[in-house]
Structures are given as C-alpha cells and as structure tokens.
Amino acid sequence: xxxANIIGAGPNGLAAAIVLARGGxxxxxxxxEAQAGxxxxxxxxTLPGFRHDFGSAVHxxxxxxxxxxxxxxxxxxxxxxxxxxxxxxxxxxxTAVMLEHKMHDAEMEFGVDGDTWRKLVQPTAEHWRAFAExxxxxxxxxxxxxxxxxxxxxxxxxxxxxxxxxxxxxxTRALFGGLAAHSMVRFDRPMSxxxxxxxxxxxxxxxxxIPRGGAxxxxxxxxxxxxxxxxxxxxxxxxxxxxxxxxxxxxCDVSPQQLLAMAGERLGKGYRRTLQQFEHGPGAFKVxxxxxxxxxxxxxxxxxxxxxxxxxxxxxxxxxxxxxxxxKIAEKPFVLLAQxxxxxxxxxxxxxxxxxxxxxxxxxxTEDMTARIEAxxxxxxxxxRDCVLARSTSSPARLxxxxxxxxxxxxxxxxxNLRQFVLRPSARSYATGTKGLYICSASTPPGGGVHGMCGxxxxxMALHDALRG
Numbered sequence: 001x002x003x004a005n006i007i008g009a010g011p012n013g014l015a016a017a018i019v020l021a022r023g024g025x026x027x028x029x030x031x032x033e034a035q036a037g038x039x040x041x042x043x044x045x046t047l048p049g050f051r052h053d054f055g056s057a058v059h060x061x062x063x064x065x066x067x068x069x070x071x072x073x074x075x076x077x078x079x080x081x082x083x084x085x086x087x088x089x090x091x092x093x094x095t096a097v098m099l100e101h102k103m104h105d106a107e108m109e110f111g112v113d114g115d116t117w118r119k120l121v122q123p124t125a126e127h128w129r130a131f132a133e134x135x136x137x138x139x140x141x142x143x144x145x146x147x148x149x150x151x152x153x154x155x156x157x158x159x160x161x162x163x164x165x166x167x168x169x170x171x172t173r174a175l176f177g178g179l180a181a182h183s184m185v186r187f188d189r190p191m192s193x194x195x196x197x198x199x200x201x202x203x204x205x206x207x208x209x210i211p212r213g214g215a216x217x218x219x220x221x222x223x224x225x226x227x228x229x230x231x232x233x234x235x236x237x238x239x240x241x242x243x244x245x246x247x248x249x250x251x252c253d254v255s256p257q258q259l260l261a262m263a264g265e266r267l268g269k270g271y272r273r274t275l276q277q278f279e280h281g282p283g284a285f286k287v288x289x290x291x292x293x294x295x296x297x298x299x300x301x302x303x304x305x306x307x308x309x310x311x312x313x314x315x316x317x318x319x320x321x322x323x324x325x326x327x328k329i330a331e332k333p334f335v336l337l338a339q340x341x342x343x344x345x346x347x348x349x350x351x352x353x354x355x356x357x358x359x360x361x362x363x364x365x366t367e368d369m370t371a372r373i374e375a376x377x378x379x380x381x382x383x384x385r386d387c388v389l390a391r392s393t394s395s396p397a398r399l400x401x402x403x404x405x406x407x408x409x410x411x412x413x414x415x416x417n418l419r420q421f422v423l424r425p426s427a428r429s430y431a432t433g434t435k436g437l438y439i440c441s442a443s444t445p446p447g448g449g450v451h452g453m454c455g456x457x458x459x460x461m462a463l464h465d466a467l468r469g
Contacts, residue, residue: 010038283409
C-alpha cells in the first residue's frame with residue numbers, strides 16, 4: 001500500500017488526508033500543536049467553562065462546501081446551529097439592517113434595493129452546487145459551467161465601491177460594505193466585490209451557522225472519519241524538514257514560507273523564487289470575551305443573528321479597510337463580532353455568554369486594538385464593557401505563534417490581489433514541481449475559509465498524478 005504524509009491537521013490537511021485514505025493510501029497526519037484543528041480550534045481562553053473559538057467562529061463556507069457535503073458529518077458529531085438571521089449590521093440611528101436567510105425576506109428587508117439584491121446574488125444562490133464546482137477550484141481551468149461563471153466574473157471582478165452604487169439605500173450599501181470587508185481588499189480594487197457576493201449568496205443557501213460546542217467540532221468530525229478509514233493522526237509532532245519523513249506522497253497544509261524551510265533544495269530554483277515572492281495580506285487583532293450577560297444592543301434585532309458587523313456606513317467601512325491596506329491603523333476599525341451563546345448556551349456557564357471580535361490591522365502590527373474594538377461595540381451597544389468578566393487578546397504575533405500558517409496575523413492565507421487569485425501560490429496551484437510533493441493550505445485555491453477545498457483539490461491532484469505514475 002502506498003503511503004501519504006500530511007503535514008498540518010487544519011481542515012485542509014484533514015480533508016486531504018481523507019481523500020487520500022479513500023483513494024487507497026495509508027495516511028499519517030502530523031500536527032505541530034497539541035490540539036488538532038489549526039484555525040478551527042475551540043479553547044478556554046478567558047475563564048474556566050467559557051469556550052472560545054481560536055480562529056474561525058461562523059462557517060458559511062463550511063456548511064456550503066462540496067467536500068463537507070459529501071461526508072456524514074451529522075453522524076460524526078457535527079451539528080450546525082443557525083441564528084434567526086444570517087447577519088446583523090447595526091446603524092447609528094438605533095436600528096439594524098439584517099441579511100435574512102430566505103431570499104424573499106431579504107428583498108423585503110432591503111426595500112427599494114430588493115430587486116437589485118436578487119439580481120446580484122440569486123443566480124449564484126440558485127445554482128450554488130454548480131458555482132461551487134467551479135468557483136472553489138483552481139481558476140486556471142476550463143469551467144464546467146462557463147455561463148454561470150462568466151456572469152459571476154462580470155460582477156465579482158468589480159471593485160466593491162463601484163458595485164455598491166447599484167444600491168439606492170444607504171442601509172443596503174452599509175450591509176454590502178460589511179460583506180465586502182471580509183475580502184481584506186481595498187474597496188476601490190478589482191475583486192473586492194467577489195467575497196461580498198459569495199457570502200451573500202451563501203446566506204440564502206446553507207446560511208451562516210456555527211457548530212454546536214464550537215469550531216472544534218469540525219476537525220473533530222474529520223478526525224473521526226479519518227480514523228474510520230484507518231488514517232493516523234499524531235499531534236505535538238512538529239516537522240522541521242521533509243527529510244524526517246518517508247512516503248510516496250506528501251501534502252503540506254503550511255504557508256509558502258514554511259514549505260521553503262521544510263523542503264529546501266528539494267524545490268526547484270524557480271519555484272523557490274515564487275514562494276519567496278508570495279505576499280501576505282493584512283493581519284487580524286482579536287479579542288475574546290467572557291460576559292455576564294448578552295451584549296446590550298440598542299437595535300434589538302441584533303439578537304437575531306450570531307454574526308454582527310460593526311462599522312457604520314459603507315463609506316466608514318471603506319475608509320477603515322483602505323487605511324489597513326495602506327499599512328495604517330484604522331481609528332474606527334470595521335469589527336466582525338460573533339455571539340454564539342445566544343443560540344448555543346453550551347459554550348458558557350449557565351446564564352453567561354462568550355463573544356468573539358476582531359478587526360483588520362496591517363500585517364505584523366504591534367498596535368493594541370482592544371480599546372478601538374470596544375469603542376465600536378459600545379457605539380452600538382452602550383454598557384457592553386459592564387458585561388465583561390474577562391478578555392483575552394490575540395495580536396498578529398500571538399495568532400502566528402498559535403498557528404504558524406497565520407503569518408503576521410494573516411487569516412486569509414495570503415493577499416487576495418488579482419495576481420494571487422490566479423497564481424496562488426503559483427500557476428501550478430498545489431503542485432510544487434517536485435514529484436510527490438504538494439501544498440494544500442489556504443495559500444492555494446480557493447483561499448481562506450473553513451471549507452476543506454484546498455486540501456480536497458490538492459489530494460485529487462495527487463491521486464491523479466499517482467495513477468499516471
């Protein structure tokens with residue numbers, strides 16, 4: 001039986017391991033940390049009994065992932081929990097604009113912009129499986145659904161700033177800005193609208209759910225499935241050099257910089273140069289909260305959603321993201337907040353709550369953003385600080401220390417500029433030019449997010465190459 005080594009037990013590494021195990025390989029997974037899961041781990045970061053998500057918290061791409069959909073996740077212990085709405089976006093007038101699960105409800109919420117919203121996202125939402133089949137694969141391939149992808153490209157390649165002009169109401173533009181900010185791309189740059197359209201469509205397909213008990217439930221389910229396929233996982237096993245391992249196939253769920261360090265001269269000179277030139281995007285500064293009570297939102301509707309976008313108007317959000325992308329600190333940052341215990345009380349002691357919040361900062365920033373994040377929360381939820389029992393802050397340096405893939409706090413696996421959308425990290429995507437060696441982290445297509453598709457795609461390539469000999 002052929003052997004395969006997987007370095008890294010994040011969702012992508014585990015996805016690769018499962019695909020190869022199903023393909024007949026004897027698979028071993030090596031994880032540097034004591035707890036598997038990468039950016040999808042759940043930990044007691046503040047007080048005993050308060051369970052916080054270290055990285056990802058809300059998972060629209062996981063529940064809508066083609067790879068995850070083919071697994072018996074419910075029977076593996078993974079249960080998705082949904083808020084009453086996908087996203088809340090509070091405004092300074094004390095109200096909130098909501099992204100509803102059903103397209104009809106979203107149209108009603110957006111009023112004069114209802115028809116525009118439907119025109120922008122309905123084709124992708126209605127044909128999600130076909131869209132995901134192409135959109136979550138390497139871009140340098142002939143699409144199986146060319147008309148669907150061409151239509152999306154016409155919209156998605158636009159700057160968010162331009163596409164937002166389609167909306168007449170400032171409320172809808174504000175919500176669209178919050179969705180676009182997930183891209184970590186300046187709103188005047190091409191492709192900054194793509195993430196907003198994908199996340200908006202995903203809300204109407206599988207929603208923006210959380211796993212019961214925390215993000216850890218995702219890797220735990222994948223590990224359980226891998227075990228049923230006779231795959232092995234070894235934690236606290238840091239691989240410094242590929243010379244430590246022997247196998248016909250090795251897939252690395254690591255950053256380009258880590259691959260360079262581990263593989264060294266095994267890589268061709270041209271490929272090494274490509275990895276050295278790989279650009280990382282902005283970082284994140286994150287705060288986890290243990291709370292004595294739910295967040296006291298002025299807009300009661302915010303309690304209907306697990307995810308809350310804090311940043312005010314489209315213009316304010318655009319200015320904050322522009323500052324970060326220019327290497328500056330945003331005084332009023334766009335804040336992404338999750339309040340999971342409103343819908344999953346198992347995450348905290350009875351009557352208590354947890355909250356997860358982060359903002360974007362320049363890569364490697366050492367600025368403490370705690371006060372700025374809390375000012376944005378207080379702006380829409382006066383009295384929030386009175387609910388805080390404890391907080392745990394994660395600077396970009398701490399994020400990278402806890403997960404080496406998060407270089408400089410970059411949670412997207414690399415800058416999402418046009419070049420790295422097409423060449424991520426190179427034109428080969430997962431192949432390295434070295435026989436049997438592949439990269440399968442978020443630095444490959446389709447990029448960041450908990451969906452497993454980087455690992456799935458890389459493993460499919462490895463299986464195809466193995467069959468060819």
